[in-house]
Amino acid sequence: MTDFSRRAGLGALIALVATGGQGQAQPQATIRAEAGWSRAAGAGRTGAGYLTLRNGGAADRLVSARAEIARAVELHTHMHDNGVMRMRPVEAIEVPANGSVTLEPGGMHLMLLELKRPLNQGDQVPVTLVFERAGEVQLQLAVQSAGARGPAPAAHRH
Structure with a gap:
């Protein structure tokens, strides 16, 4: 083996390892996060x-999220428990193929x-969503008043 072919082979191996075996083309995220909002809340x-x-x-799954403003971000749902609404963490949120949630x-x-x-x-508020297939998706939560019931109309514009 020539010195050139050893270097070329080594370079190809390094490129393969650095890209996780996927070559240079990375999959395009197929998930968009829209109309992100939150309510005003105090520190702590x-x-x-x-x-x-x-x-x-x-089909994909939202498996985690993170935001610098919080110690942790959890995925939650509301459930009826003996007539009382309670919040519970969930492992993931399913996002249907060619659909929305x-x-x-x-x-x-x-x-x-x-x-x-x-x-x-x-x-x-910047938030990073992590999906099983699509990877990371960034969004901004527009903070509304403490009693808001939905995003302000401007949050719907793109």
């Missing part, structure tokens, strides 16, 4: 994130645990 408290996920490809008050949502600073009306 718990906040929530609501949004719509639109999937233009195969809405995270909203009284249903699936993100829980922002132990806020590091307050969520003030008018703030934009």
